[in-house]
Amino acid sequence: MRRDLGWWALLAPAFLLMTAFYLAPILQVLAISFTEPTPGLGNYERLLTNPAVQRVIGTTLRICLITTLISLALGYALAYVIALASPRARRWWLLGVLVPLWISVLVRAFAWVTLLRRQGLVNQGLQSLGAIEAPLALVWNETGIVIGMVHYMVPYAVLPILGAMREIDPRVLAAARGLGASRGTVFFRVFLPLSAPGLAAAAMLVFIVTLGFYITPAILGGGKTLMAAEWIKLQILDLVRWGLGAMLASVMVVTILVLLGIFSRVVNLRRLFGAGA
Amino acid sequence: MSAAAHALALHRLGKRYGAVAAVDDVSLGVERGEFLTLLGPSGSGKTTILMMIAGFTEPSSGAVRLDGRDITGLPPERRDFGMVFQGYALFPHLTVAENIAFPLRVRGLGRAAREAKVRGALDLVQLAGLAERRPAQLSGGQQQRVALARALVFDPNLLLLDEPLSALDKKLRAELQEELRALHRRIGRTFVNVTHDQEEALSLSDKVAILNHGRLIQIGQPAALYERPATRFVAGFLGTSNFLAGAVMDVAEGGFTLALGATRLVQEGAPPGARALLSLRPEKIALLAPGERATNEVAGHIAGWLYLGAGYALQVATADCGEVRVTLPAWRAPIAPATGLPVRLGWPADAAVVVAEDADAP
Numbered sequence: 001m002r003r004d005l006g007w008w009a010l011l012a013p014a015f016l017l018m019t020a021f022y023l024a025p026i027l028q029v030l031a032i033s034f035t036e037p038t039p040g041l042g043n044y045e046r047l048l049t050n051p052a053v054q055r056v057i058g059t060t061l062r063i064c065l066i067t068t069l070i071s072l073a074l075g076y077a078l079a080y081v082i083a084l085a086s087p088r089a090r091r092w093w094l095l096g097v098l099v100p101l102w103i104s105v106l107v108r109a110f111a112w113v114t115l116l117r118r119q120g121l122v123n124q125g126l127q128s129l130g131a132i133e134a135p136l137a138l139v140w141n142e143t144g145i146v147i148g149m150v151h152y153m154v155p156y157a158v159l160p161i162l163g164a165m166r167e168i169d170p171r172v173l174a175a176a177r178g179l180g181a182s183r184g185t186v187f188f189r190v191f192l193p194l195s196a197p198g199l200a201a202a203a204m205l206v207f208i209v210t211l212g213f214y215i216t217p218a219i220l221g222g223g224k225t226l227m228a229a230e231w232i233k234l235q236i237l238d239l240v241r242w243g244l245g246a247m248l249a250s251v252m253v254v255t256i257l258v259l260l261g262i263f264s265r266v267v268n269l270r271r272l273f274g275a276g277a
Numbered sequence: 278m279s280a281a282a283h284a285l286a287l288h289r290l291g292k293r294y295g296a297v298a299a300v301d302d303v304s305l306g307v308e309r310g311e312f313l314t315l316l317g318p319s320g321s322g323k324t325t326i327l328m329m330i331a332g333f334t335e336p337s338s339g340a341v342r343l344d345g346r347d348i349t350g351l352p353p354e355r356r357d358f359g360m361v362f363q364g365y366a367l368f369p370h371l372t373v374a375e376n377i378a379f380p381l382r383v384r385g386l387g388r389a390a391r392e393a394k395v396r397g398a399l400d401l402v403q404l405a406g407l408a409e410r411r412p413a414q415l416s417g418g419q420q421q422r423v424a425l426a427r428a429l430v431f432d433p434n435l436l437l438l439d440e441p442l443s444a445l446d447k448k449l450r451a452e453l454q455e456e457l458r459a460l461h462r463r464i465g466r467t468f469v470n471v472t473h474d475q476e477e478a479l480s481l482s483d484k485v486a487i488l489n490h491g492r493l494i495q496i497g498q499p500a501a502l503y504e505r506p507a508t509r510f511v512a513g514f515l516g517t518s519n520f521l522a523g524a525v526m527d528v529a530e531g532g533f534t535l536a537l538g539a540t541r542l543v544q545e546g547a548p549p550g551a552r553a554l555l556s557l558r559p560e561k562i563a564l565l566a567p568g569e570r571a572t573n574e575v576a577g578h579i580a581g582w583l584y585l586g587a588g589y590a591l592q593v594a595t596a597d598c599g600e601v602r603v604t605l606p607a608w609r610a611p612i613a614p615a616t617g618l619p620v621r622l623g624w625p626a627d628a629a630v631v632v633a634e635d636a637d638a639p
Contacts, residue, residue: 175366177353179380193370
């Protein structure tokens with residue numbers, strides 16, 4: 001008992017820090033959503049009645065889902081190449097995947113604007129090749145947001161998928177071929193199911209992170225396509241509607257907690273499957 | 278017998294990795310229904326040979342033939358061989374039944390036929406109650422049996438085994454050796470096994486191929502290899518052996534005399550030249566009682582001894598034959614071993630065999 005107390009005492013500073021600077025503000029935001037401008041569930045009622053709120057949520061979910069799907073597809077292909085590469089080549093591939101993580105998200109967003117705008121490299125290149133007549137609208141819309149977000153999220157997709165792939169025993173793949181399966185069958189019946197836990201983890205990770213994106217949509221969306229984070233900032237800082245902004249923030253926190261609950265189950269499933277055991 | 282009559286024939290098979298020959302000009306045949314073991318130390322090329330038979334490794338030279346048909350260029354999935362991998366390589370995401378059904382599923386077998394065959398295979402390896410378990414929930418011996426059932430369920434005409442028992446403890450290994458042997462007799466298929474365990478090779482196989490440095494040294498029935506090893510390597514790798522090298526004297530009909538210093542040994546057989554090397558098994562040497570005579574007699578004293586339960590292993594220091602290893606049963610042993618005890622060793626003219634020195638390693 002006394003020893004337990006000692007452990008708690010050691011944990012106390014971290015606990016107090018987290019409570020004062022992290023938990024308390026979040027709870028306060030949650031409280032504001034119920035008290036401003038008038039006490040009650042008025043702000044949450046807007047979820048069902050206000051088309052603007054519904055549009056923001058719809059846009060956010062749509063962009064996040066598209067981003068997640070594209071990031072998973074690209075991430076899986078990249079992870080597959082890296083998993084099968086020689087150790088030497090693997091180091092270079094990994095470096096290539098990780099380098100973007102070290103560049104400021106702001107720099108990357110502006111770089112994409114430069115590349116994708118009407119007089120940008122991409123449009124001018126396509127025009128000079130004669131592939132298109134008029135410049136494509138690649139930025140300041142949903143397309144631009146998705147391109148920027150996918151670029152940011154692909155490394156987050158690659159790492160868990162690669163982890164799952166590298167746990168696959170190559171002898172199991174050889175065994176499948178020895179038992180009569182073609183290369184394609186080995187991939188779909190053995191490799192893909194065995195890497196599925198990594199795919200699920202990557203899907204959760206990418207989706208949760210994209211839900212809270214702020215800078216990339218703000219710059220590449222050009223103010224025309226609003227996602228949740230920018231909309232919240234607009235309500236609180238520009239329109240001073242604290243209650244409404246806090247409501248959507250709370251909804252997002254709860255959504256992410258629910259997704260994390262599912263995510264932790266996926267991680268447990270992976271143990272259950274005995275992958276790499 | 279021509280190579281075409283064998284179920285499986287390796288014709289001048291070779292595999293080079295750069296300048297290193299992992300497998301060097303190996304030719305051998307396995308008859309239908311035979312149990313062949315490739316035996317050798319690590320680096321002898323035995324696993325490379327198995328991988329070339331299975332189709333996972335492409336030979337640098339030579340051919341693999343099945344029933345006279347050249348299959349050297351065929352990918353592994355089209356060879357129709359059952360294979361038990363080292364460490365079993367079961368699919369961790371599938372149940373035992375699904376693991377066993379895998380080769381049937383990829384062959385497009387219908388559900389009903391699949392289930393019947395899986396049930397039959399589970400019965401064959403006595404795992405009927407564990408069909409719905411996952412591999413991670415099974416013991417090593419059970420996993421081994423699942424791997425065996427999976428390799429046999431589609432009635433392959435050839436079963437390849439890559440060190441199938443090496444991951445098991447000693448007692449379980451002995452048990453599964455007997456099961457594997459009985460299984461082979463029961464289903465009558467051709468088995469090709471790879472191992473570094475000489476005991477396993479002797480007890481399981483109809484025929485053993487001994488490999489060293491990528492070369493086939495000797496192939497034959499276990500007893501023939503043990504009793505008549507061709508080279509020093511075979512005699513030393515299969516069991517233990519004493520080696521006696523000397524000058525050949527007095528060649529006579531059916532035998533010769535070998536001189537080691539002042540000692541003269543009478544040996545059956547024909548001498549290979551002016552010098553000869555004999556392999557003499559420790560269990561063929563007797564301890565002579567006072568006054569007892571033998572064709573070959575060597576005196577010495579016990580330099581060291583081990584008690585092994587079933588018997589004693591003695592090291593006897595002699596003047597001309599060096600240190601000679603002798604085993605004798607512990608039950609009613611003629612002497613109580615003690616270091617320094619003088620003993621006389623005796624053996625008949627047909628106890629030892631003439632072996633060749635091995636060619637130098639490449």
